[in-house]
Amino acid sequence: MCSLWRSRLLVVNALLGKRVKPSASFPAWLFPRDFTLSSEKKSSAAAAWAKDLCANAKTAKLINRECRVNLATAYRLLDHLSWGEGICNHLTVMAPAASGNGNVMLLIPYGLHWSEVTASCLIGLDENCRVVEGEGEAELSAICIHTEIHRARADADCVLHVHSPYSTAIGMLKDARLLMVHQNSLRFYRNVAYDVDYSLPDSVQEGGRLAACLADKQLLVMCNHGLLVAMPTIAQAFDHLYYYEKASQFQVLAMSCSRELKVVADDVCESVYKDSQERLLPTYADMHFSAWKRVLMKRYPDLAE
Numbered sequence: 001m002c003s004l005w006r007s008r009l010l011v012v013n014a015l016l017g018k019r020v021k022p023s024a025s026f027p028a029w030l031f032p033r034d035f036t037l038s039s040e041k042k043s044s045a046a047a048a049w050a051k052d053l054c055a056n057a058k059t060a061k062l063i064n065r066e067c068r069v070n071l072a073t074a075y076r077l078l079d080h081l082s083w084g085e086g087i088c089n090h091l092t093v094m095a096p097a098a099s100g101n102g103n104v105m106l107l108i109p110y111g112l113h114w115s116e117v118t119a120s121c122l123i124g125l126d127e128n129c130r131v132v133e134g135e136g137e138a139e140l141s142a143i144c145i146h147t148e149i150h151r152a153r154a155d156a157d158c159v160l161h162v163h164s165p166y167s168t169a170i171g172m173l174k175d176a177r178l179l180m181v182h183q184n185s186l187r188f189y190r191n192v193a194y195d196v197d198y199s200l201p202d203s204v205q206e207g208g209r210l211a212a213c214l215a216d217k218q219l220l221v222m223c224n225h226g227l228l229v230a231m232p233t234i235a236q237a238f239d240h241l242y243y244y245e246k247a248s249q250f251q252v253l254a255m256s257c258s259r260e261l262k263v264v265a266d267d268v269c270e271s272v273y274k275d276s277q278e279r280l281l282p283t284y285a286d287m288h289f290s291a292w293k294r295v296l297m298k299r300y301p302d303l304a305e
Contacts, residue, residue, distance in 0.1 A: 049094075049103045049127035051154055057100035064104075067095035068119035070234045071106055072303045073293045074160070077238065079114035080296065083164040083245065087113055089226070090142040093234055094150060094157040097124065098133060105150060109136025118305045141201040148207030149214065149230055156218075156230035158237040163226040166248035171223045178221075180264045181254060184247035187276035188240075189269040193217040198224040219244060235289035236281050242288070 054060045071093050078084055078091070092107045104124030108117055124133030129143050149159045170176055176194055178185055195213040199206050210228070214220040218240060220228040227244065231237035254261055296303060 049105075051094070051103060053094060053103055053157070054096035054100075060096035060100040061098045064095050064098040064124075065119070067093050067106060067234075068122050069304050070289075070293075071122060072117045072119045073289075073296055074234050074238055075108060075114045075117035076296050076300055076303050077292050078160075078162060078241075079117075081164075083162045083241075084114045085163045087111060088139070088141075089162050090139065090146060091160045091162075091234075092142070092146040092150070092158070095124070097126075102126065104133055105147065106133075107138060107142055107146065109134065110139035110142075111136070118303055120305055144204055144207040145201050145210060145228075146207075148204060148211045149228070152208070152211035153214070153230050155232055158229075158231050158234045160229045160237045160241055161222075161226060162241065164241070164245045164248075166252050167221065167227045167245050168225070169252060170248050171221045171225065171227070176221055176223050178244070178247060179251055179261060180269050181261045182247055182250045183272065184243045184250065186264060186269050186272035187280065188219060188244060188247065189273035191217055191273065192219045192221060192244075194221045194223060195225075196223045198222070233282060233285070236285045238292075239281070239285035239288050 054063050071091060074091050075084075087110070090107055092105050094103050095106050096102075097104045104126060106122045106124050108114070109121065109123045112121065120134075121136075122134055123131050123136050123138065125138055125143070125147070126132045129138070129147060131137065145161060146159050149156065167178075170178065176196070178188055178192055180186055180189060193214050195210060197209075199209070201207065201210070210220065210222070214228070214230060218229065218231055220230075222228060227241070229237045229241045229244070231240060251261075
C-alpha cells in the first residue's frame, strides 16, 4: 500500500479516537484539523443514529439483513454499470443494528472492490464512527462525507456517491447545470444542488459543507468531482442516480452535435417534476431496483451471502 493511503488510513484511526501524530512519513496536511467529533457533532450524530428504524427490536436483525442484501446489490449493480472508480466511492444506508441496539451506517470496508461485495462483508459504524459490525475499516472520505449527510438529513437513509461518467463530465463544465432538454431531465427540475467549490473530502468540516450545499435537495453535483444522491431508500436513490446519469448522457450527446438545444418550457417541467415525485417514487423505483436485483441474483448468487 502506498504511503498516501497508509496515511489516510491512519487518519481514519484518528477519527476513531486513536492517538496518531504526523511524521516525516505522514505529512501534517493529510490530517484534518479536528479528527475527533466535537460534542455538538456527537450529539447531532447520536440523534440521527437513534432514529427509530425498527419499532420491534426482535426484527432488527431481519431488517439489518435486508438492508445488507440491498446495499450489496447496489454495489454490484453500480460496478456492473461501471459507475464506480477503483476501490473508491461509497454507498451507505442507515439500518437497525443487528444487535437491536440503535442503528448503524452500513458500507463497504476499505480496500474491497465493488465486484467483491457481499451482504455479510459490509461493516456497520455507530454514531462515534466506530466499527461495531463486520471486519475492516471505513475509508476516510466515507466517514467525512456520509456521516455528515446522514446527520444533516434524517430523511435520507441512503446516500450514494459515485463518479458516473456523464454526470461527472457535465460537472466539469463551467456551466455544470443539467438542462431541461429530455424527459429524464424533467424529474430533477428544481431538485439538484451544485457545489462549485471543490475541496478534498478529508475532514468532517468538508462533510458538513457538502451537507449545507445539498440542503433540502435530493441530488448534489460535486463539480470537478462526482455526484451524490440522498434519498429515503436504496431503491429510490438508485433510481434517481440511474435516470440522472441517463439524462446527462443524452445532454452530452446532444451538445456534441454543436447545434442549439431545445429546452422544455418551465410549466411542462413543473408538471412532470410533480408527477414524478408523486407517481414514480417510491412505487416505480421499487420495481426498477427489484428488476435489477433479480438479474444480479442470477449472475452473482454469492452477493446475498
